[in-house]
Amino acid sequence: MLKRLGILILVGSLHSTLIAQPQTIEVKQLIWGRDYQIYLQMSNDSIFQYDFDQLIMANPDEAFDRPTRFIFYPVTFDINYIDSLLLIRNKKDYTANPSAAGNRKVSLWGAVREEIGGGWVHFINCLLFALETRQLTLDAPIFLRPQSTWKPNPVTETWQRTHRWKYYIPVEHRYAIKEYKIRKKKNQLTEIESLPESYLQAFLHTTDRQYKKLLKKGDYRTLAKVDLIKLLLGAQYLGDAQIEYIKSRVLQSIQNYNARYRPSVLIFDRYNAAAVVTLDGPGYKVQKIVFRDEDMMSPEQRMQRINIIRGIIELINVSNNEAFKQRLANMYNL
Numbered sequence: 236m237l238k239r240l241g242i243l244i245l246v247g248s249l250h251s252t253l254i255a256q257p258q259t260i261e262v263k264q265l266i267w268g269r270d271y272q273i274y275l276q277m278s279n280d281s282i283f284q285y286d287f288d289q290l291i292m293a294n295p296d297e298a299f300d301r302p303t304r305f306i307f308y309p310v311t312f313d314i315n316y317i318d319s320l321l322l323i324r325n326k327k328d329y330t331a332n333p334s335a336a337g338n339r340k341v342s343l344w345g346a347v348r349e350e351i352g353g354g355w356v357h358f359i360n361c362l363l364f365a366l367e368t369r370q371l372t373l374d375a376p377i378f379l380r381p382q383s384t385w386k387p388n389p390v391t392e393t394w395q396r397t398h399r400w401k402y403y404i405p406v407e408h409r410y411a412i413k414e415y416k417i418r419k420k421k422n423q424l425t426e427i428e429s430l431p432e433s434y435l436q437a438f439l440h441t442t443d444r445q446y447k448k449l450l451k452k453g454d455y456r457t458l459a460k461v462d463l464i465k466l467l468l469g470a471q472y473l474g475d476a477q478i479e480y481i482k483s484r485v486l487q488s489i490q491n492y493n494a495r496y497r498p499s500v501l502i503f504d505r506y507n508a509a510a511v512v513t514l515d516g517p518g519y520k521v522q523k524i525v526f527r528d529e530d531m532m533s534p535e536q537r538m539q540r541i542n543i544i545r546g547i548i549e550l551i552n553v554s555n556n557e558a559f560k561q562r563l564a565n566m567y568n569l
Contacts, residue, residue: 262498262511265525273500273509273525285500290509291431293501295547297554305355305429305558306551309363310499313515317492320351343470346478347485353516354559355429360514361485362466367459370488373466377480378402393472403477404469408443414468415439426467438464498522503547506540510548518552521545 266274273285297306344358351361365371380403387394396414397403405411415438418424427435437460441449449458466481473481501512511522524541526532532540 262523265500265509265511265523267509267525267527267529275498275500275511277498283497287502291499291501293503293510293547295503295505297551299550304425305555307356307359307429307431308499308501308512308519309360309431310501310512310514310519311497312360312364312489312492313513313520316513316515317489319516320486320489343466343473343478343481346482350482350486351489353514354518354555355426356518356555357514359430359463361489362481363459363463364492365481365485365488366462366466367455368488368491369455370491371481371484373402373404373406373462375480377477378404378406397472402469403472403474404465406465408441408446411465411468412439415464418468427464430464434460434464437461503544506544508540508544510544512548518555519548521548 261278262275263278263280264274264276266276268274271287273287273290275283275285277283291308291310293308344355347358347361348354351357362371380397380400386398396417397405400410401407405414415424415427418427437457441457441461446458446461498511499513501510502508503510507527508524509527510524513520513522521544524544526537526540529537
């Protein structure tokens with residue numbers, strides 16, 4: 236344990252020496268109130284209030300216990316990362332054109348990653364943002380399957396699993412659940428298992444009727460969790476036209492990204508800490524840290540905890556990078 240702690244402090248210390256790039260709107264102050272509310276003030280004096288129970292809970296042990304598995308936190312993007320993507324987008328035409336894909340066979344993950352860079356967490360966060368902002372909807376006409384009575388001979392497993400679907404993605408709840416159970420039985424849920432448990436619960440318990448109610452209420456955040464899992468379940472059945480369309484919608488959502496989007500706060504309960512975390516090119520990035528018992532800490536204790544938390548984030552980035560390399564190796568049989 237002491238060895239681990241030493242590594243964390245060392246990595247955290249190295250990270251703290253880096254000079255942050257200037258941002259349009261920066262975190263000015265982070266306050267942990269006595270009412271268990273988190274208050275965040277930005278450099279433009281805008282203030283965000285967070286209910287403790289609604290914040291993202293970070294598990295420090297994941298950095299050690301899951302060295303080859305993706306560790307995903309749904310956080311907002313770092314403005315520098317957005318700027319770099321906008322530079323790429325402005326140089327290209329991403330008008331959704333089904334013929335643009337040609338005969339190129341590529342996975343959804345591979346196609347999106349070509350444009351956004353990064354690893355799996357960048358891919359998931361970008362999909363999530365496109366779904367949450369409704370730039371990408373799973374019932375778009377391009378996802379509709381053509382009506383046909385054709386049946387392969389012999390019957391294939393893919394046909395058996397998808398021929399009743401209205402869309403190329405299992406949009407209907409019963410078909411999505413059926414596909415999920417098949418994948419679970421075959422131990423093929425690696426991507427979905429990397430998501431927070433709340434995402435899976437939202438997916439499992441949101442029927443088509445409940446989905447319509449959430450849509451009417453405008454609860455796009457919950458809908459995005461459900462749609463993300465449906466999209467991952469159907470990704471392997473998408474054609475090039477659908478993949479190109481999704482890529483174009485992801486990049487369009489990035490084009491419209493608002494730097495004033497509500498910042499993400501992670502809770503490190505073990506250290507009585509709350510941290511503002513964003514996602515940039517290399518991975519997760521700590522912007523600000525505050526402690527619930529800060530008044531009782533010495534400057535040395537405070538700095539030690541800061542270094543530990545920064546070290547944990549760095550180790551998570553390393554873990555995700557290793558998992559990313561393993562995924563590439565498996566995909567290309569390296």
